[in-house]
Amino acid sequence: MEWLPTDDKEFARTLTLANMQGYYDQYGITWDDHIFDASWQSFDNFEIYQSGQRVGVIRFSHDDNAVYIRDLQIGEKYRNQGVGAATLKFAKRYCQQAKRAELRLRVFANNPAKALYERLGFSVTGRDESLITMATVISPE
Structure with missing residues (x-):
């Protein structure tokens, strides 16, 4: 598995829309290209590769105390193959x-990825009607 910095905003946008549209429809959220474009400039963006094949994207932001996974998207045909677990370790x-x-990170309450996050040490720190906030403590190197 490999994680490489990326400038391919369109790949990330297309994958995110494909993966998230159902949740957006369910919760009445409207996609906003301007917000995505602005975040692209300020986040650290990485593509995920498995056996040389581009399979997903992960995007980070951070403040003085924490790193935030702002987006973790894996192509549908690459799920349940360990890509998510390996990417969370990354x-x-x-x-x-x-x-x-x-x-x-934040995850929609009904997203099956929540179980993976819990299995890898994340715990719920907050919630609203659609999103759960989760966190894990990171020990120094």
């Missing part, structure tokens, strides 16, 4: 290298 290393104490 995210933990990224957080350690950034010298932040916590890795945080």
